[in-house]
Amino acid sequence: MVEIIRSVYRGIYYPTSRGIHMKPEIKERIEAINRGEIPRGYKRTRAGIIPSDWEIKRIGEISNIFRGASPRPINDPKWFDESSSIGWVRISDVTKSTKILRETEQYLSQDGISKSRLVEKGNIIMSICATVGKPIITGFDVCIHDGFVVFENPKVNKDFLFYYLLKLEDTWKKYGQTGSQMNLNTDIVGNELIPLPNVEDEQQKIADILSTWDKAIELKEKLIEQKKEQKKGLMQRLLTGKVRLPGFDGKWIKLKIKDLIKEVNDRTTQNNQYEVLSVTKNGIVPQREQFNKQIASEDNTGYKIVRRNNLVFSTMNLWMGSLDVLTTHDVGIVSPAYKVFEFIEQNINPLFGKYFMLSDYMIRIYKMNSEQGASIVRRNLDMDGLLNTIVSVPPVEEQREIFKVLQSADDELTLLCSELEALKQQKRGLMQLLLSGKVRVKC
Incomplete structure (x- = not known):
């Protein structure tokens, strides 16, 4: 490869x-x-x-295209059977797959199958609503609802057709946009033009090259998941003292959380004094990146100031792990709804503190101190209860060494993720060159 x-x-x-x-x-x-x-x-x-x-064909000329069907009402349990081998494809199943659909979250009963469209293993299906234009090849027999189409008996190389449909993904997206007057359907898909090498060997060679990149991407993604699990296990062992680093064998210190962090409440005195930030499950990010636009109020005077190594969280979403320590900016601002803390450095190193506060051990403590609110997602945090919870932390010198080990694991993940993105970028570039014929392959 x-x-x-x-x-x-x-x-x-x-x-x-x-x-x-x-x-x-x-x-x-x-x-x-x-x-x-x-x-x-x-x-x-x-x-x-x-x-x-090469020649130009409409997709409908080279493949039969059929829309799926749905049993109604869709929530009736009689349509489903966990012991069945026939998958029920939903968009979430497709979006988390790369090229081959190998499993689904739900499986249909015989009654459900009779009300849907059965698609045999090895066929291409594509979403035509919500997340539109996402193709996938079925790795086992499945049923599709009316939010998908299936391409049956293609007269061209199946993998070549798959990659050309993937190349069209951005073209299809306009049909799924809010306010769009058109839905993607079999007529629109069937009328789309596709350039085709006349020689089957050239179609196969192009598909083989792109498949090689897909395999490399899949292997890299699996390696990243393995490394994430290894890091998670490392955090669980090191941050709870189950495993000690060489040279450290002293007892850990029992402290209340309020002895580790101190709330700060510095506010802006003018509009747009610093960049507006948001806290998500993926960390602290610029608000403009999270929403692709600035959604803060026109006047953000009075927003809370966050400085490097400050801890930030939302009291309603803390139990879900929606917190982070600012390490990407020297200073920023967040909505007054957030809580901002600084670490008490005589007791906890801020760099170690980021890993500690984001650990499974601490997430369990956040959940214990959060009560069900007005919705399932939002919960009310008992701040006093949280701050008075007693936890065990290592001496500061040991904290520094634990941080170095975990940071090394993070650095490895960062490198792997950049390599993965490079492979994806290479594949996108090759698709543009090979599927248009701008670059030819030797057969």
């Missing part, structure tokens, strides 16, 4: 002292096509400029 990736890249790029560069002849061809010029060996078509020996 690694050699295939290297071979493909050697065919398109070449190394220099300044980095990796695209081969001049390929770069010139792509630039010419992007300018609307027709290079030798290419032609202009309804779908753009493609190789002369």
